[in-house]
Amino acid sequence: MAKQCIGLDIGSSAVKAVQLKRxxxxxxxxxxxxxxxxxxxxxxxxxxxxxxxxxxxxxxWSRLRLKTKDVAIAIAGHSVIIKKITVPMMKPEELQxxxxxxxxxxxxxxxxxxxxxxxxxxxxTASGQTELLLVAAKKEVVSRGLLGLLFxxxxxxxxxxxxxxxxxxxxxxxxxxxxxxxxxxxLQVVGGVSIFFPHLRGLAxxxxxxxxxxxxxxxxxxxxxxxxxxxxxxxxxxxxxxxxAQVLVIAWIWWTTRDAQRPR
Numbered sequence: 001m002a003k004q005c006i007g008l009d010i011g012s013s014a015v016k017a018v019q020l021k022r023x024x025x026x027x028x029x030x031x032x033x034x035x036x037x038x039x040x041x042x043x044x045x046x047x048x049x050x051x052x053x054x055x056x057x058x059x060x061w062s063r064l065r066l067k068t069k070d071v072a073i074a075i076a077g078h079s080v081i082i083k084k085i086t087v088p089m090m091k092p093e094e095l096q097x098x099x100x101x102x103x104x105x106x107x108x109x110x111x112x113x114x115x116x117x118x119x120x121x122x123x124x125t126a127s128g129q130t131e132l133l134l135v136a137a138k139k140e141v142v143s144r145g146l147l148g149l150l151f152x153x154x155x156x157x158x159x160x161x162x163x164x165x166x167x168x169x170x171x172x173x174x175x176x177x178x179x180x181x182x183x184x185x186x187l188q189v190v191g192g193v194s195i196f197f198p199h200l201r202g203l204a205x206x207x208x209x210x211x212x213x214x215x216x217x218x219x220x221x222x223x224x225x226x227x228x229x230x231x232x233x234x235x236x237x238x239x240x241x242x243x244x245a246q247v248l249v250i251a252w253i254w255w256t257t258r259d260a261q262r263p264r
Contacts, residue, residue, distance in 0.1 A: 006071045012042045015056045035060040080137045086129040107136045115142045144256045151192030158185025205257040212246050219243050
């Protein structure tokens with residue numbers, strides 16, 4: 001580890017920096033300071049104004065006269081929380097049933113708004129309690145992750161199973177089947193990846209929905225001509241299930257990206 005290190009914390013209301021210098025087996029504080037941020041610069045762990053954050057860091061560096069290049073950075077964000085906690089000793093089934101009640105004391109949002117998991121690290125501490133690692137993630141974050149992985153997986157499948165998807169392209173576009181499959185797969189991957197980035201979430205929303213809406217017509221054709229599905233080795237009932245499933249997925253996309261910024 002370097003002899004000197006700067007810790008930089010980018011919080012929702014201020015940027016803070018601390019410079020430490022190694023002295024023997026310990027560390028000594030050399031400098032500390034903080035620079036306020038304009039309200040709404042960082043919202044829910046997302047940097048909304050990069051220029052304001054950059055300027056705040058520049059001013060802080062200048063005022064503290066920091067020159068060390070080794071920097072450890074922390075950015076505030078509460079969508080996912082990992083925390084070690086202690087709870088009263090209880091049987092495993094009792095702990096599983098009461099974990100949400102226990103977690104409520106340690107997370108900053110409603111227990112019904114999050115997905116919770118835990119891992120027991122010490123069944124019985126010296127004080128007679130159980131130590132565990134608590135993980136809490138907002139349901140919208142989990143939902144967004146699942147949706148993103150679903151689209152990325154579907155997009156990759158257009159390349160790994162191209163022949164299957166070629167046969168799903170309408171006969172009127174037979175000449176361009178392979179190209180349509182590739183473009184569709186690429187757009188699905190782009191949409192699935194973009195959903196993880198707040199400033200690209202609007203792109204993800206419209207690219208995903210834009211892929212699903214035009215395929216309704218083909219879905220209706222598949223329902224009207226079940227023999228084509230049989231030729232592909234696909235049970236015709238799946239054509240009936242596809243249409244309502246697409247409506248549900250579009251609603252899922254809209255809910256998951258409801259905080260999306262409008263594309264510019």
